[in-house]
Amino acid sequence: MKSVNIALVHHPVLNKKNEVIGSAVTNLDLHDIARAARTYGVANYYITTPYEDQRKLAGEIIGHWQTGHGATYNPARKEALSTIRLAESVEQVVTELKQQNKNLLVVATSARAYQTCISYHDLRERIENGTPVLLLFGTAHGLAPQVMEMVDTVAEPLKGATDYNHLSVRSAASIIFDRLLG
């Protein structure tokens, strides 16, 4: 039984100048990543932000598609957004998921190469062998060092056919789901 969970992290992340910031929740990240998550059977899609107003905004958007006009207008979107959970922090997500299964493997994604990387091939195997996984995706310019320090491992950076590696987090998440679960 595969269990893949993801968190889109809005704090602590880096800005262009490598400073630690909190980023804004965007409507599009909710929709695009939820649709891909639902397609590939991701169990829970966490939106983490310490800002209450941002969680409220996300909750209102989700509510529109879950119980508002959107739910009848587009039932497929309702289904996708039903994978979303709101959380204050990465720590909260890890604690919640570890209560369900203490073997949880927490994996950061990054456009940079780290010494202790896990390949998609190996990660796919771990998932198929029943290890529950939490994949962390950073918004803005990526996950801050304090997040990288708390994870069990880092997924290898996605390589395209060129040395250009500035994928949107929406594209990166979609490709990673396909490699791990497709």
Added chain:
Amino acid sequence: MKSVNIALVHHPVLNKKNEVIGSAVTNLDLHDIARAARTYGVANYYITTPYEDQRKLAGEIIGHWQTGHGATYNPARKEALSTIRLAESVEQVVTELKQQNKNLLVVATSARAYQTCISYHDLRERIENGTPVLLLFGTAHGLAPQVMEMVDTVAEPLKGATDYNHLSVRSAASIIFDRLLG
């Protein structure tokens, strides 16, 4: 020498009721798909729309990142958007590309299964053997029948781990680039 080109089609496409419409160009489709296209070495990313005001809008967005403030603020984005070409129709794109190489293979993408599908494995092989390819992506609810009738073949629908298949065109394009060129 691989040659993969793509076109994001804004007309003729289908709406929710299966009627043929023209859709609006969106800023995000330009950015997300251009970044993925650049990462995977796509040669040209065509935006096709018969509406002059929509081509003008797209041209202004691209201009901001090519020669405006955006070009110095974010050179990586400048590089990604440099793959974009504007065209009036799919026919114009096909004619342009066939002038360069008459062996062009025109491939539609679709969430539906068609009788004459090509697998990503076979399409990847064709690309590696030097066949120049044009991949068509539909906006809104997908490419209209008149586009499906003019293509050489249709790529197999993307299958995730579930029977839900409502990926955004941005996610679908990213995953297809990874399967064909990753």
